[in-house]
Amino acid sequence: MRSPGTGYWSRVRKIFLPAAASGVLVFLLAPFAALVFRTRWLHWHYVPGDLEAVRTSLVYSTVAVLVVVLAGTPLAWWLARQRGRATWILDALILVPLLTPPLAFGILLVSFYGPYSMAGLALSRLGVLLDNTAYAFVLAQIYAAMPYYLLAARAAFEAVPAELEEISLTLGVSRWEGFWRVTLPLARVGLAAAMALAWVRAMGEFGIVLIFAYFPQGIPVKLWVNLQDMGLEAVYPLLWTFFLVAIPVPLWLGLRARRRAMVLTWR
Amino acid sequence: MAVTVKYRLSRPVPLDISLEICGLTVLLGISGSGKSTLLRALAGLVPAQGSPWNQVPADQRPVGYLPQGLALFPHLRVWENVAYSLRGPAGSRRQAVLPVLERLGVGELADRFPHALSGGQKQRVALARAMARKPALLLLDEPTSALDPVTRTEIFEELLQEIRNSGVPVLAATHDSGLCHFADRLAILDQGRIPVAGSPAEVFSSPPDPRVARLLGITNFLEGTVHSGRGGDLYAVAGAGWQLLGRSSCSLQMGDLVTLGIPAEVIRPVLEPCQAGPGENILSARLSHWRQEGLQVGLHFSHPFPLHARVSSPVAGSVLAGNAQMVVQIPAEFVHLWKSLRQSKDFS
Numbered sequence: 001m002r003s004p005g006t007g008y009w010s011r012v013r014k015i016f017l018p019a020a021a022s023g024v025l026v027f028l029l030a031p032f033a034a035l036v037f038r039t040r041w042l043h044w045h046y047v048p049g050d051l052e053a054v055r056t057s058l059v060y061s062t063v064a065v066l067v068v069v070l071a072g073t074p075l076a077w078w079l080a081r082q083r084g085r086a087t088w089i090l091d092a093l094i095l096v097p098l099l100t101p102p103l104a105f106g107i108l109l110v111s112f113y114g115p116y117s118m119a120g121l122a123l124s125r126l127g128v129l130l131d132n133t134a135y136a137f138v139l140a141q142i143y144a145a146m147p148y149y150l151l152a153a154r155a156a157f158e159a160v161p162a163e164l165e166e167i168s169l170t171l172g173v174s175r176w177e178g179f180w181r182v183t184l185p186l187a188r189v190g191l192a193a194a195m196a197l198a199w200v201r202a203m204g205e206f207g208i209v210l211i212f213a214y215f216p217q218g219i220p221v222k223l224w225v226n227l228q229d230m231g232l233e234a235v236y237p238l239l240w241t242f243f244l245v246a247i248p249v250p251l252w253l254g255l256r257a258r259r260r261a262m263v264l265t266w267r
Numbered sequence: 268m269a270v271t272v273k274y275r276l277s278r279p280v281p282l283d284i285s286l287e288i289c290g291l292t293v294l295l296g297i298s299g300s301g302k303s304t305l306l307r308a309l310a311g312l313v314p315a316q317g318s319p320w321n322q323v324p325a326d327q328r329p330v331g332y333l334p335q336g337l338a339l340f341p342h343l344r345v346w347e348n349v350a351y352s353l354r355g356p357a358g359s360r361r362q363a364v365l366p367v368l369e370r371l372g373v374g375e376l377a378d379r380f381p382h383a384l385s386g387g388q389k390q391r392v393a394l395a396r397a398m399a400r401k402p403a404l405l406l407l408d409e410p411t412s413a414l415d416p417v418t419r420t421e422i423f424e425e426l427l428q429e430i431r432n433s434g435v436p437v438l439a440a441t442h443d444s445g446l447c448h449f450a451d452r453l454a455i456l457d458q459g460r461i462p463v464a465g466s467p468a469e470v471f472s473s474p475p476d477p478r479v480a481r482l483l484g485i486t487n488f489l490e491g492t493v494h495s496g497r498g499g500d501l502y503a504v505a506g507a508g509w510q511l512l513g514r515s516s517c518s519l520q521m522g523d524l525v526t527l528g529i530p531a532e533v534i535r536p537v538l539e540p541c542q543a544g545p546g547e548n549i550l551s552a553r554l555s556h557w558r559q560e561g562l563q564v565g566l567h568f569s570h571p572f573p574l575h576a577r578v579s580s581p582v583a584g585s586v587l588a589g590n591a592q593m594v595v596q597i598p599a600e601f602v603h604l605w606k607s608l609r610q611s612k613d614f615s
Contacts, residue, residue, distance in 0.1 A: 161338070166338075167332065170312070170326075170330060171326075171400060172352050172400055173326060173352065181351075182340055186341070
């Protein structure tokens with residue numbers, strides 16, 4: 001016998017929920033439609049310095065992401081394999097930089113690496129000036145991207161059972177070789193998604209860069225400068241370029257990670 | 268070929284083990300007794316002191332290890348899993364492992380991924396992978412747990428044949444006393460030590476205490492007082508309304524309080540009342556209920572003490588046709604006697 005509420009819940013599931021989900025999606029994507037309609041396609045032109053900003057963002061973001069991946073991957077693996085009561089301290093230590101507002105982080109970087117700080121003075125003696133330089137720009141991007149990469153990469157490693165690494169050892173394969181033959185292949189999609197996240201964070205970072213490395217100007221700061229100097233119409237070409245260079249690769253990687261997660265669930 | 272291991276560790280479970288492993292040695296212990304920890308210590312995955320391979324890293328030990336979940340690499344095909352420990356070009360590694368896979372009956376699955384295999388097929392592949400390295404010792408953790416209950420005996424026998432052909436000594440940790448039937452040697456792990464080890468016949472014939480007896484599948488326990496010695500290790504023990512002959516590996520005195528352990532399989536209902544022969548117990552018992560236990564029938568008696576017997580269906584059919592009061596025969600050699608812990612406490 002059908003329960004009295006069955007028909008009602010069936011209607012909710014078939015009509016209301018899809019309608020609500022569509023509404024939320026439209027809400028999320030509507031601003032992108034504005035970009036399509038507001039862009040003056042027949043009068044497309046860049047503002048002087050825009051292409052230089054694109055180059056700056058692409059080159060330095062690549063360097064920053066490389067540093068983040070090289071330094072963050074071993075740390076993320078180590079964090080993933082920690083078991084014990086004190087792991088919550090490690091979690092908190094990673095979350096603090098993640099949760100710190102970017103502007104505040106920028107101020108912290110100026111305080112720590114600025115020209116009058118101990119670290120700044122020590123580095124300047126080595127020829128590394130962290131005052132509106134490429135070094136400062138990359139450092140700001142690293143700080144923006146590293147916590148996100150660590151969290152996502154740690155999750156990717158946690159999804160690989162430690163037992164497989166142990167079995168690899170008992171088969172006469174060193175821990176290092178086992179990492180390349182077992183851990184990395186199994187975590188690769190999650191790590192790629194973590195890298196994509198780091199890329200987006202590095203490319204899009206505005207707050208830290210604004211305070212710590214105003215020059216050289218990457219895309220986010222240049223967009224802000226164009227907006228201040230010339231108004232909304234002047235930023236659209238650079239904004240389109242920003243989307244084109246920053247989004248496709250992470251989007252593709254994100255979709256792959258999602259598809260793989262679903263395949264593993266079905267298995 | 269035999270390996271003698273002496274291992275001591277304090278965490279995660281304190282263990283102090285000395286054990287000779289030859290043929291198939293089954294390590295029997297309850298869950299949480301440290302069986303898996305001992306295997307992991309022998310494989311070098313848990314810090315421990317001992318010999319052989321003291322302080323030798325796991326990747327340099329000549330030890331094959333099959334964990335409970337088998338841990339096949341999900342991103343590698345069957346042949347790639349088996350050839351994981353081999354060196355050289357992919358083609359030659361594949362050629363090297365194909366005959367092994369054929370012998371184990373999984374040759375046609377060489378290009379499949381582990382998720383497409385059944386429990387028994389996974390077990391074969393995991394065994395082939397561990398054996399590919401030609402270990403000096405093979406460790407199996409709960410080897411029958413991943414197998415289908417219907418076919419597990421058959422599959423395990425096949426795997427065992429393969430292992431025996433290789434001549435590698437095997438230590439199989441399990442809580443399944445059914446695995447003891449396959450063992451060349453049986454060891455009991457209890458409270459961090461091995462209180463008894465030997466051939467299955469030796470261990471089953473004289474379990475050192477009721478805890479071990481319970482682990483070996485003995486289900487009937489009761490308390491009585493030693494009435495008299497009958498020569499050798501035979502003693503007459505009496506309780507409220509009953510008297511039984513039993514065996515004890517240690518010397519008992521008249522009046523000693525003892526625990527009796529009787530395996531359910533040795534209790535035989537008899538149709539006609541008869542006289543007890545030498546070394547036999549004849550008991551008049553009242554059947555309270557019975558239950559089908561697989562191919563056998565469990566008979567539960569309530570008098571003169573609670574007793575569980577397991578008999579074949581035809582035997583059960585003939586005795587269940589009679590009345591509830593019946594006669595049962597229990598060979599004295601299977602009635603185990605241990606000094607009661609309660610008495611020891613009293614004496615101390």
